[in-house]
Amino acid sequence: MxxxxxxxxxxxxxxxxxxxxxxxxxxxxxxxxxxxxxxxxxxxxxxxxxxxxxxxxxxxxxxxxxxxxxxxxxxxxxxxxxxxxxxxxxxxxxxxxxxxxxxxxxxxxxxxxxxxxxxxxxxxxxxxxxxxxxxxxxxxxxxxxxxxxxxLNALGTPAVWQRRLEGAFGDRAVLDRMLRRLEQGGSESHGASAGLARILEGKAPEDVREAVEEMLDIAGLAAVGGRSVGDIAERYMEKAELAAMAGWDADKxxxxxxxxxxxxxxxxxxxxxxxxxxxxxxxxxxxxxxxxxxxxxxxxxxxxxxxxxxxxxxxxxxxxxxxxxxxxxxxxxxxxxxxxxxxxxxxxxxxxxxxxxxxxxxxxxxxxxxxxxxxxxxxxxx
Missing domain, CATH: 3.30.930.10 (Bira Bifunctional Protein; Domain 2)
Incomplete structure (x- = not known):
């Protein structure tokens, strides 16, 4: 000290x-x-x-x-x-x-x-x-x-990805990784978490949060990796949107x-x-x-x-x-x-x-x- x-x-x-x-x-x-x-x-x-x-x-x-x-x-x-x-x-x-x-x-x-x-x-x-x-x-x-x-606004960046890119601003490695995923669209969205995201797709945010809270409660967890329940719910919604997206404009x-x-x-x-x-x-x-x-x-x-x-x-x-x-x-x-x-x-x-x-x-x-x-x-x- x-x-x-x-x-x-x-x-x-x-x-x-x-x-x-x-x-x-x-x-x-x-x-x-x-x-x-x-x-x-x-x-x-x-x-x-x-x-x-x-x-x-x-x-x-x-x-x-x-x-x-x-x-x-x-x-x-x-x-x-x-x-x-x-x-x-x-x-x-x-x-x-x-x-x-x-x-x-x-x-x-x-x-x-x-x-x-x-x-x-x-x-x-x-x-x-x-x-x-x-x-x-x-x-x-x-x-x-x-x-x-x-x-990002001027380029018409998809809203869910604009929030993620702004949240990662300041960490160039994370930004570059997100931009690659945005270019590839849903091609990298696979596995159990992406499957669950597709189930949640279309649901209201408060319903997603309630579902995530229930899953974490069953597992005996209040949060995962320092993320709040709200953060985790938003990540699932992002995965659902990514799974449904084609690759974004390469020129942009x-x-x-x-x-x-x-x-x-x-x-x-x-x-x-x-x-x-x-x-x-x-x-x-x-x-x-x-x-x-x-x-x-x-x-x-x-x-x-x-x-x-x-x-x-x-x-x-x-x-x-x-x-x-x-x-x-x-x-x-x-x-x-x-x-x-x-x-x-x-x-x-x-x-x-x-x-x-x-x-x-x-x-x-x-x-x-x-x-x-x-x-x-x-x-x-x-």
Whole structure:
């Protein structure tokens, strides 16, 4: 576990003050369902979960964003402006050389007027925090799920596959595998699970969920492989749709692959994206103009000389992200030292689940966290 020195705590306090962030203390234990349903498979399968006194599955917090949003909802309307600072341990299973309990520091911002400058300020705060704690200037990698979604919409991607491709965004190997399956259609849909999917085909989603719940109950299981019952039911429906589909348009799939290959410095990437969009008839639409404006705001906000890159296939594997996201790493190193992004839908989802306050659709929100153990090591090396 990272040992937080007084010097590090003092530096973090200064960074929080500079961002206008209020430090909040958050519980360690939460209902596991919150994370199983909302956080994404990458972290979901690494949760530390145990039954609570009432039989409900409880999880050690694996991150700060969902707990911060719950705190925000408990203390007022979802749409009010707020900036929170978090510091403390989070818990999730990691690689053998990294402990499952580790410290993170982060800033979460909620602003109903949030726009490109809102995003840029968050990135600048992350760069400043990393540099102040490590003495090293990080590289910023930018991605945008919204741009990818705009492309899929424009191409008329089958709805069930658009959801799956968006859910896999950020993992290029998984995306490529899904695109191959989409090209082949139902030819790979075989075996007992596909047979069951065909039985469920045409049934209403709530009936599928009920059937899956009954099967899992008979087997004595609450979930499988970290997936909720709802996830499993949706996978069966996807298999049914895949089994009935012919292979999708190869030309459209090739367009997606060409888009995902775009990467480079911000200026170079924008040139590539504009050339791609012109060649393909303006498929990216307003999303490309929005990306250009956001990049301009980020470039103006971060310290001069900060290396900024864009990757069309880059995304952070958290289901609640809604568009723009980014990571910071040091030149020549693979592991990120900080990461963040927009999660405009999350407050509305949590408010609906809790039946708390007025219904909200989307509230602009963005946050980042810094892995303090990795920064400590980087500081020693520098």
């Amino acid at each position: 990272t040992h937080l020195t007084e010097t590090m705590r003092a530096e973090l306090a200064q960074q929080f003050d500079a961002a206008g962030a209020r430090v909040i203390n958050l519980p360690i234990l939460y209902s596991a369902d919150l994370f199983v349903d909302l956080i994404g498979e990458d972290i979901r399968r690494r949760l530390y979960v145990a039954p609570g006194a009432n039989g409900e599955a409880m999880a050690l917090r694996p991150e700060f964003t969902i707990p911060v949003c719950l705190h925000h909802l408990r203390h007022g309307e979802a749409t009010r402006k707020a900036t929170y600072a978090c510091l403390g341990p989070v818990f999730r299973q990691r690689a053998d050389d990294e402990p499952g309990e580790f410290h993170q520091a982060g800033i979460e911002q909620i602003d109903p007027e949030g726009g490109f400058d809102f995003d840029a300020a968050n990135v600048a705060s992350a760069v400043s925090m990393v540099e102040s704690l490590s003495g090293k200037r990080p590289v910023v990698t930018i991605g945008d799920l919204g741009l990818f979604s705009a492309l 799939l090739a367009i997606i692959v060409r888009y995902l290959s775009i990467a480079g410095s911000l200026d170079d990437s924008l040139d590539q994206l504009r050339a791609f969009d012109a060649k393909e008839g303006g498929l990216l639409g307003d999303a490309l103009a929005a990306l250009a404006d956001r990049i301009a705001a980020i470039r103006a906000a971060v310290p001069q000389g900060t290396k900024l890159v864009f990757k069309a296939d880059f995304g952070r594997r958290l289901d609640y992200y809604s568009g723009f996201n980014y990571e910071l790493h040091f030149e020549g190193e693979d592991k990120p030292v900080a990461g963040g992004g927009r999660y405009d839908r999350l407050l509305g989802i949590l408010a609906s689940r809790a039946k708390q306050g007025n219904a909200v659709d989307a509230v602009p929100a963005i946050g980042f966290v810094v892995w303090l153990d990795r920064l400590t090591q980087a500081g020693k090396e520098s």
